[in-house]
Amino acid sequence: MKKALVVLLVLFLALSLFARGTEETGSTKAGSGNPFEDYIELIMYSSGSSGKDTEKVMTKFNEKLKERYNTTINVTCLGWDNYRNQYQLILTTGEPADLMYVNPNLYSLYAADGAFKDVTDLFRKYMPTVHSYFTEGQLAQVKVDGKLFMIPSYESNFAQNGIFYRLDLARKYGLEEITSIESFEKYADVIAANESNLRVIDGNPEQTMFQLFKANYGFESIAGSNTSIIMVKNYDDIHNIIAYPFTDEYVEWAHKMKDWAGNRYWSSNALSSTMDPWSSIQVGTSAITQANADGAKNMMGYMATKLPESECAYWSFANLTGYSYVNPVTENGYAIPTSSPNAERALRILEIIKTDQELFDLWMNGIEGLHFSLTEEGNIIKPAVGVDPSTVNNHSMSGAQYAMRVKNLMRNDAGVWDGYDELVAWLSSIAVLNKFGSVSIDYSDVQAELAAVNQVVQQYGYPINIGIVNNVDAAIDEYRKQLKAAGIDRLLDSVSQQMEAYYARNGIS
Structure with a gap:
């Protein structure tokens, strides 16, 4: 009887170890020791x-x-x-x-x-x-x-984006480097008027223009989002949480986008383009694309390979904000x-x-x-x-x-862009605390509103954002109306409450 009990106990322990091994290793076969x-x-x-x-x-x-x-x-x-x-x-x-x-x-x-x-x-x-x-x-x-x-x-990596562009085309027409929105317009006007084989932006320009819009007015993204329409109004006024389509700044910018689209900076069918500016500039059909500092460094390498006859430069949007921060x-x-x-x-x-x-x-x-x-x-x-x-x-x-x-x-690139270290040193010298990027917003209570708002942004907002609407003011009125119907107020209230709690929890002011 004693022997039988010992055998049963040994079997029980063996089975327990088998089960534990299976549980801990998932798909690994028990006892193999090889995950x-x-x-x-x-x-x-x-x-x-x-x-x-x-x-x-x-x-x-x-x-x-x-x-x-x-x-x-x-x-x-x-x-x-x-x-x-x-x-x-x-x-x-x-x-x-x-x-x-x-x-x-x-x-x-x-x-x-x-x-x-x-x-x-x-x-x-x-x-x-x-x-x-x-x-x-x-x-x-x-x-x-x-x-x-x-x-x-x-x-x-530094969060700020910027304009990566063909400097050789600027030199061709006697233009200086891009250092402001005004000099960007001069560059774009000349390219659109004189270069028949490429566009200022070949492909969908919405994200590039959206990043430029934010930097121009000092709007700050929440949780690092590049797409959300809910933002902080500016770095020094963190409690002013906004839905940017309802601001005067957006109306002003939308009219500028209408002018730029009318000047043929991009195609009237750009929203449906299957090409993106990042790819287009490498094949010589776009004069600019969007990039952060790290992306600009990589693009310098790509352009040296794909279009070795070109010369490129970079204008960081930190020039507009006056500060930078690390992601x-x-x-x-x-x-x-x-x-x-x-x-x-x-x-x-x-x-x-x-x-x-x-x-x-x-x-x-x-x-x-x-x-x-x-x-x-x-x-x-x-x-x-x-x-x-x-x-x-x-x-x-x-x-x-x-x-x-x-x-x-x-890996560091071997001698592709001498200006990268200088750029990073400058961004480091104007770096400030990233107040908004590390928060995680919980949308579980406003999932329906979020989905509806995002749909409205794509249908009504994107065409305005790149100026391909007939009447800007009428289009914005309809956009705002549709956002209200989609639940933008409840979504804005939810994000605002969470941001205030985040500020208080982390001592951010």
Whole structure:
């Protein structure tokens, strides 16, 4: 009898250990000790577009990842024009997805409504090295109701955007560099009047003009959103929360946009364009695009490859505001949808890529010897030395790369733009506290209003924002009427209350 009891006890303990092993490792087979024993294809979704060579790069990347960790990653870039709607569809239908790029706007929209997994404990458990990069204060910026739903990128970028433009075209017509909106208008007028093979902005100019609008009047985005119509009126008046379409400044700007559209700065069909200015300037059909300081540095490299005969320059919108600030850690990151069956594997693989220089370089820069070479100092040359630039296509995965950034693995460009260090030094010298970027807005009580307002913005606001309406004042009247009907007042009240609570909680004044 005693022997039987001992046997039963041993069996019970064995079963308990089996169950615990299965619970802790998820898809890993119990007792194997290998978290990568089962092959898994991770599904990732990202904003933005992919480059022509990205499939080639990812094939090589996945070969290495599968060989070492029995995992591959299937990345789908959803474009720039409609990715928000596709995100909503993926997250609301429960379509299986393991990783999704998120920016502050997307994070605020979905973190509080159960769309993403709580990774508060999982981040530390499965990504210990990357977790150690962040202070508790930084991670507190990302938390919603005390919980973490994002793996943030690890970088320090200045938030301000600016105009990246073809300086050689300015020189061609005897113009100086762009230093103001007035000098921008002179540049644009000359290009529109004299250059038949390109536009001032080829593609959809809405985001570029929206960023210029905000900087011109000192409006500040909340939670780092580049799209929300609810903003802080200015940096020094933080309690003045507004819906900008109801301001006099918006009316003034809308008339300017009507003039610029009439001067043919962009196509009358620009809203439906399948090209974006970022891509268009690289193929010589656009004179300008929008970029922050980091993006301008990257674009200098692209233009040196794609249009080596061109000369480019950059005008930061910090010249208009008089200050700059660093983006919060919520700027870019990955979230794991609740529909993911592979949360543990996804986090383990992120830890590996973000700490392995070879895999990181492949993901971020492409294939060494083709897309890039490295100097003795470890700086990057694009394309690779000895490779004809005309034979090399771009590797890009937009948000999927932004979220992967780790500043200690990022490569510096080898001598592409001497002005970058000077620009960053200037932005650092005028840097102020980022009062608005790290807040996470909970829209769960106003989801219906938010969806309705966003629809109105797209239908009525975007055409006004780029001046393709017949009567500006009548269009704004109708826009405001539709926003009221959609629930803008309730949405504004909700955001305002949360901002006041955020200010009080963090001692911001």
